Amino acid sequence: MRIVLITTEAVPFAKTGGLADVCGALPIRLARRGHQCTVFMPAFRQIHSAGLPIQSTDISFAVPIGDHVIGGRLLVSKLPESDVTVYFLDQPQYFNRPALYGDGHGDYRDNCERFAFFCRGALHAIDRLDLQPEIVHCNDWQTGLIPAYVRTGLEHHRWMPQAATVMTIHNLAYQGRFWHWDMLLTGLDWTYFNPAGMEFYGHLNLLKTGIVFADAISTVSPQYAREIQTSEHGCGLEGVLANRHRDLTGIINGVDSSHWNPRTDRLLLANYDQDNWAEGKGVNRRSVRAEFGLPDDPNIPMIGLIGRLAEQKGWDLILAAMHRLLEEQRPLQWVILGTGDSHYQEELQRLADHYPGVLGLRLGFSNELAHRIEAASDIFLMPSRYEPCGLNQLYSLMYGAVPVVHPTGGLFDTVVNATPESIAAGTATGFYLPEYSSAGLIDALWRAALVRWDDWATWQQIVRTGMQQDFSWRRSAQLYEHLYTETIEKKRARVAAPAPRPPRA
Numbered sequence: 001m002r003i004v005l006i007t008t009e010a011v012p013f014a015k016t017g018g019l020a021d022v023c024g025a026l027p028i029r030l031a032r033r034g035h036q037c038t039v040f041m042p043a044f045r046q047i048h049s050a051g052l053p054i055q056s057t058d059i060s061f062a063v064p065i066g067d068h069v070i071g072g073r074l075l076v077s078k079l080p081e082s083d084v085t086v087y088f089l090d091q092p093q094y095f096n097r098p099a100l101y102g103d104g105h106g107d108y109r110d111n112c113e114r115f116a117f118f119c120r121g122a123l124h125a126i127d128r129l130d131l132q133p134e135i136v137h138c139n140d141w142q143t144g145l146i147p148a149y150v151r152t153g154l155e156h157h158r159w160m161p162q163a164a165t166v167m168t169i170h171n172l173a174y175q176g177r178f179w180h181w182d183m184l185l186t187g188l189d190w191t192y193f194n195p196a197g198m199e200f201y202g203h204l205n206l207l208k209t210g211i212v213f214a215d216a217i218s219t220v221s222p223q224y225a226r227e228i229q230t231s232e233h234g235c236g237l238e239g240v241l242a243n244r245h246r247d248l249t250g251i252i253n254g255v256d257s258s259h260w261n262p263r264t265d266r267l268l269l270a271n272y273d274q275d276n277w278a279e280g281k282g283v284n285r286r287s288v289r290a291e292f293g294l295p296d297d298p299n300i301p302m303i304g305l306i307g308r309l310a311e312q313k314g315w316d317l318i319l320a321a322m323h324r325l326l327e328e329q330r331p332l333q334w335v336i337l338g339t340g341d342s343h344y345q346e347e348l349q350r351l352a353d354h355y356p357g358v359l360g361l362r363l364g365f366s367n368e369l370a371h372r373i374e375a376a377s378d379i380f381l382m383p384s385r386y387e388p389c390g391l392n393q394l395y396s397l398m399y400g401a402v403p404v405v406h407p408t409g410g411l412f413d414t415v416v417n418a419t420p421e422s423i424a425a426g427t428a429t430g431f432y433l434p435e436y437s438s439a440g441l442i443d444a445l446w447r448a449a450l451v452r453w454d455d456w457a458t459w460q461q462i463v464r465t466g467m468q469q470d471f472s473w474r475r476s477a478q479l480y481e482h483l484y485t486e487t488i489e490k491k492r493a494r495v496a497a498p499a500p501r502p503p504r505a
Contacts, residue, residue, distance in 0.1 A: 001035045001484055003027075004133040006122050008100060008115075008142045010039060012080060013047040013088075016100055018253065018391055019139060019170045022220070025256050028082040029477035038131055040122045042095045042114075043075055043088035052077050054088065061124040063117050066185050070094075072121050074128075087129075089121045112182040112204070119145040120155070120187065127157045135484045137166045141176030144210030145186055148198070151213045154187060164491035166483065167214035169207070171388050172228050172235045173312075176206035200236070211240055216487040218249045218480075220389035221410035225250030233386055249483055252413055253389045254473030255398065260371075262399050262467075267371040274467040277400040278460075281375060288376035292360025294333050301449050302333045304377030304401055306370050306392055309340030309348070314383035314406060319347055320438035321445070326355050332449065335360045335373055377401040379448050383433055383441050387411050393430075397466035402452075402459075403430035404444050414471065418451065423458055429466040 009015050011024035027037040041047070047054060060073040075088040089095075094114040102108050123146065126133060138146045147165040149155065182204050183193050193199045198209045211217055219225050227233040229242045241248060259265075262280065263273050269287045272280020282298070289296050309315055325332060336348060336359070345363050352361040362369060374380070380396035382405045389410035393403045397414070405411040418428035431448045433440040452459045 001135060001481075001488070002131060002133045003030060003035050003037045003135045003137060003484065004040065004126060004131060005037060005137045005139070006040045006119075006143045006146060007139040008042055008044075008118070010041060010079070010086065012050040012052065013041060013077070013086065014044045014100060017170075018220075018389065021256070021391065022168075022170070022253055023139060024079060025254060025473050026477060026480065027084045028079055029254070029473040030480065031082060031084050033477060033481065035481070037084050038129075038133075039079070039084060039086040040125060041086060041088050042118050043090035044095050044100055045097060046100070047075075047077075047088060050077075052080065057087075059125065059128050061121055061128065063120045063124065064187060065113055065117055065120075070117055072117070074125055087125055089118055089125065091117060091121070094118075111176070112178040112206070113185050115142040115176070115206070116145060116185045116187070119143060119149065122146065123149055123155055123157055123160075127155075127159065132159050133163050134488050135166060136163050137168065137484075138210055138214065139168045140170050141174060141205075141207035141210070143167075144176060144206035144208070145188075147210050147213035147215070148186075148188060148192070152188065152192075161495060162491075164215045164484075164487045165213070166216045166218060166487055167210040169211075169217065169219040169228070169388075172207070172219075172233070172237065175200075175208065175235065175237070178204045178206070180204055205237075208237055208240060211237065211244065214247075215491050216247050216249065216483060217241070217244060218251055218483060220250070221252050221413045222250035223412040224386075224388045224409040227386070227409060250413075251476055251479045251483070252410060252471065253391065253394075254476035255391065255394050255471045257472055260395050260398060262375060265371055265375070267368045268375050269372070272375075272400075274400075274464045277463060277467065281378075281400055284372060284375040285377075288335060288360075288372055289333070292335060294335075294357060294360055299453070300331050300333050301378040301452055302335060302376055303379045303381055303445070304373045304396075305334070305336045305338065305381050306373055307338050309338045309344040311341070312385050312387075314385055314441075315341075315344045317383050317436070317438045317441050318381065319344070319351075321441045322351060322359075324438070325442065325445075326351065326358065330446075332445075333358060333360070335377065337362045337364075337366065337369055337373055339364050374399040374401055378452060379404055379445070381441075381445065382406075382411065383436070384408060384411060385436065390414070394471045397429055397469055398471070400463045400467055402448060402462055402466065404441075404448050405430060405432060406436055407432045414469075416465075418447070418458075418462060423461070426461060426465060428462050429469065430462070 007023040009020035057074045072091040270283035380401040387409040415430035417432040422428040
């Protein structure tokens, strides 16, 4: 297949979240399966810090934005250790900024204009490069206009009638909502600005646009695909998604095993696998304890937490539970690495100052320390309020840190709750919160600790079962390949027997 993937993030060029991990790894895996993959990104300032050569091309283009025409050019590089070409749309007025989407004052006010330019520019570049894609894979709201452009035939690029579009939702909470007059920037006819199309309660919604016009929709776990069709998790788009449920698929993100693998991880003090995990984790645990000033007591479980300090990640529950468990002097150790909301940071610092030798805290982010904490922890705590996919629970399973999770989204899909039945069947890999509350968190965490203390054989089985799971990109790429094939077939059938045009007023 000829696949074009359009994104604003891909490691190592630009990253703010899991989108970058997906778009940096999936094209490489698809290329290894024999497909022609090309990636398009904005030429953000950050791409020049990736340590990879970025070259100029002789390709330029001009895009109408409102009543102006904005010029741009293409830069080119490759994803590391691959033949996957990455083209960057260079327009310094839009993309040569300190951050990708906003600054300390909030989102950039011209984000609709910036990404309308990116979407239309990408279509021009595809045409100029004569890529003739069969699949155009769009990611998140910043690319949401592309399915509309392809479906409506804007610009009349000759490749459009045969190209099928896939719209992937990485986090439905971020939708790209703008005032209605920004519709003029898109170049699309006002008749598409209606409740069945691009309009959302009087505003322009770019993610909704992508959902409405794409040939297929995917998101990053099967459970999240179900959840976003409900009022609890649909963020106002549950009806739109429910109407397209036949075209909606959930595919779990993969893990880049060249970076995350306890057998080969160069950031660890000792490597290990499912046969010698206890010894390997013991070496790494002693090192992390020494670094954080924690006593080296093999009977005290270490609880690891890594990531963004935000309400979505359950930090209101975590802090309430920590206060109680620390006050009761329960035999647990905590190691936390993260940054985020200031009130969470301040409260964690107060707890760390009050409970030295029990709570180790690093406010910030360190890739090396993240690997070492996963390798050291007995238990990994991840009680997210919602979690489209999640990666840390996958790292934890691979590294033998038993996840304690709220069963939502990708956490539900990737962690099997330790019940008498799943333990007997040998399928248990972690522990679920029985309810989303601090009491539920304490219950699940204490159940895990009791199994570790009182039933070592069962704990060993849970650890090994988790380490045996396959969350590689090989598996995920096969599922995307199937989705692409199915979507192309549907598009060809529709072209052969034209369906009604997309919704207009």
